[in-house]
Amino acid sequence: MKLAVLGATGQTGQNLVKQALQQGHVVTALVRTPSKLTVEHDNLKVIEANIFSEESLTAHFKDHDAVISCLGFSPAFFSNITGYTDSMKAAVNAMRQAKVNRMIAMTSWYTEPNSGTQSSYLIRFFLLPMIRSVLTNMHQMETFLQQNCDDINWTVVRPPGLMNQPASAKEFLTHEGYFVPDSSGYPVGNSVGRGDVACFMLSLLNSNAWVKKGVAMTTK
Numbered sequence: 519m520k521l522a523v524l525g526a527t528g529q530t531g532q533n534l535v536k537q538a539l540q541q542g543h544v545v546t547a548l549v550r551t552p553s554k555l556t557v558e559h560d561n562l563k564v565i566e567a568n569i570f571s572e573e574s575l576t577a578h579f580k581d582h583d584a585v586i587s588c589l590g591f592s593p594a595f596f597s598n599i600t601g602y603t604d605s606m607k608a609a610v611n612a613m614r615q616a617k618v619n620r621m622i623a624m625t626s627w628y629t630e631p632n633s634g635t636q637s638s639y640l641i642r643f644f645l646l647p648m649i650r651s652v653l654t655n656m657h658q659m660e661t662f663l664q665q666n667c668d669d670i671n672w673t674v675v676r677p678p679g680l681m682n683q684p685a686s687a688k689e690f691l692t693h694e695g696y697f698v699p700d701s702s703g704y705p706v707g708n709s710v711g712r713g714d715v716a717c718f719m720l721s722l723l724n725s726n727a728w729v730k731k732g733v734a735m736t737t738k
Contacts, residue, residue: 520546587609598651
């Protein structure tokens with residue numbers, strides 16, 4: 519397939535670009551700083567683009583089969599984050615103009631404000647408050663897709679904490695919700711390798727299982 523990737527210079531994005539090329543896809547990486555993407559390949563085109571501009575994205579989305587977003591934005595403690603919603607609105611409008619209708623985007627476990635009640639004390643009372651600004655805007659982006667994008671075949675992938683590890687052969691565990699529960703309703707683990715997240719996102723290109731849904735994932 520021909521894939522347009524947003525957030526390709528991030529650690530998850532670089533894993534995804536490498537795996538996509540290994541699988542035979544043609545990749546257009548739309549990035550803010552091209553020099554940060556160190557991957558080189560005949561089937562990779564790296565383009566400097568404004569991820570918040572519909573006009574900037576539209577021309578580069580044309581003739582592509584799907585858009586994949588691995589974008590991430592840093593937490594803010596004294597202001598709101600809008601990067602997730604702003605970039606998604608620009609991307610969706612550009613997709614409509616370019617006639618591309620498949621979007622796979624990464625957010626996180628616990629984006630819904632009350633979904634972390636079963637998490638550990640440390641996560642619930644220390645980690646989640648620290649990244650609440652990120653989770654809030656992720657949730658706003660998810661809500662935008664649910665309420666405004668009936669014409670887009672979107673999937674939101676929600677991983678737990680991300681570790682800088684390559685793809686493994688571990689089995690994926692999934693759940694339609696804001697974390698992956700065990701049989702007692704408690705979260706299964708707290709982290710996953712970035713390579714495995716990238717692998718799972720790419721696997722959705724050949725599946726309709728999670729279209730117009732949010733799926734929490736991790737590995738066994």
